[in-house]
Amino acid sequence: MAACSFNLPYYILCSGHGFQPTTVDQNTWNTWLPDCYFLIHCRLSVYSACIFMAFRVFELKPIMMIKKIVKKIIPKKHLLLLVEKCLFIKTFMFRMIYRGSRYSCSFCNHSFSRFLPSGFKLNVLKEKKIIGGGYRLNATCPYCSSSDRDRLVHLFLKEHKLLYRHMRLLHVAPERSLQKLFERKDIEYFSADLKSYFAEIKMDLKNIKYPANYFDAIICNHVLEHIVDDKKAMRELYRVLKPGGWAILQVPYSPVLKKTFEDSSISRPKERKMVFGQLSHVRIYGTDYINRLQSVGFQAKQENLDKNATKKFALNPNEMIFFCKK
Numbered sequence: 588m589a590a591c592s593f594n595l596p597y598y599i600l601c602s603g604h605g606f607q608p609t610t611v612d613q614n615t616w617n618t619w620l621p622d623c624y625f626l627i628h629c630r631l632s633v634y635s636a637c638i639f640m641a642f643r644v645f646e647l648k649p650i651m652m653i654k655k656i657v658k659k660i661i662p663k664k665h666l667l668l669l670v671e672k673c674l675f676i677k678t679f680m681f682r683m684i685y686r687g688s689r690y691s692c693s694f695c696n697h698s699f700s701r702f703l704p705s706g707f708k709l710n711v712l713k714e715k716k717i718i719g720g721g722y723r724l725n726a727t728c729p730y731c732s733s734s735d736r737d738r739l740v741h742l743f744l745k746e747h748k749l750l751y752r753h754m755r756l757l758h759v760a761p762e763r764s765l766q767k768l769f770e771r772k773d774i775e776y777f778s779a780d781l782k783s784y785f786a787e788i789k790m791d792l793k794n795i796k797y798p799a800n801y802f803d804a805i806i807c808n809h810v811l812e813h814i815v816d817d818k819k820a821m822r823e824l825y826r827v828l829k830p831g832g833w834a835i836l837q838v839p840y841s842p843v844l845k846k847t848f849e850d851s852s853i854s855r856p857k858e859r860k861m862v863f864g865q866l867s868h869v870r871i872y873g874t875d876y877i878n879r880l881q882s883v884g885f886q887a888k889q890e891n892l893d894k895n896a897t898k899k900f901a902l903n904p905n906e907m908i909f910f911c912k913k
């Protein structure tokens with residue numbers, strides 16, 4: 588029998604269910620076989636894309652679960668190696684899906700048509716118009732996973748030339764993308780946290796185990812909203828900062844709340860999520876956050892980046908830097 592014409596849907600159906608088309612002879616089948624394998628691979632790609640889309644629909648929650656499990660069973664050294672290896676596959680996949688130049692990442696310098704979404708879609712976050720929290724459509728870089736919040740701090744550091752040689756820098760609850768930036772020989776770098784996987788020093792912010800006036804700079808982002816006695820933590824941060832030193836102390840906050848809202852009777856994680864917008868948040872800062880920083884001694888102000896940078900690097904246009912000096 589002569590080779591029959593190529594019937595793509597029929598071919599795909601046969602290739603995936605373990606039987607051959609009955610209208611072709613063996614020779615024809617043999618010539619089709621390599622194509623058949625190719626099509627099976629195509630089908631696997633479609634399945635992968637479906638799984639990926641499912642992750643997107645569920646706001647990356649399954650990915651977070653997998654990350655947590657992997658972190659528990661694989662040693663840190665091996666995990667970092669594995670992540671580096673996997674990066675190649677991940678990069679290839681996202682470059683195909685999000686090909687474009689609309690948004691750029693300040694860390695990895697890659698450009699995409701869009702970034703990945705991040706944050707929760709909770710009523711309280713929408714009602715209080717929380718800046719630095721809540722759902723953002725273009726938040727996470729598909730290549731290096733830096734968040735919009737990380738890029739904001741990175742661009743601010745660059746714009747104001749805040750990093751310099753031989754400085755002593757304390758980085759609390761280290762964001763991996765920023766941490767890579769600071770891990771250089773000419774910076775005396777200290778990463779600290781109570782639990783973080785990437786922190787070298789286990790430390791309670793309410794009891795910082797370093798002498799007064801020790802650090803040239805401090806970066807402590809999205810930490811204070813988790814601490815019940817945040818004033819004590821602020822006082823400690825102020826104590827260990829050198830006179831003339833600077834600190835970036837970002838928190839999510841509500842521009843519609845004049846007074847910070849906190850209620851110590853709300854202590855169950857589910858209640859906190861509903862009322863404060865996250866399982867371990869203990870308050871929603873209002874516009875008086877800057878006064879709280881000033882009350883412990885900081886010269887605190889809000890600083891902005893220019894609008895072009897905000898668009899190009901997919902930042903939240905309303906998010907500003909809480910910049911403090913001693």
Ligand SMILES: [Zn+2]
Nearest residue numbers: 692695728731
């Ligand atoms: Zn990136």
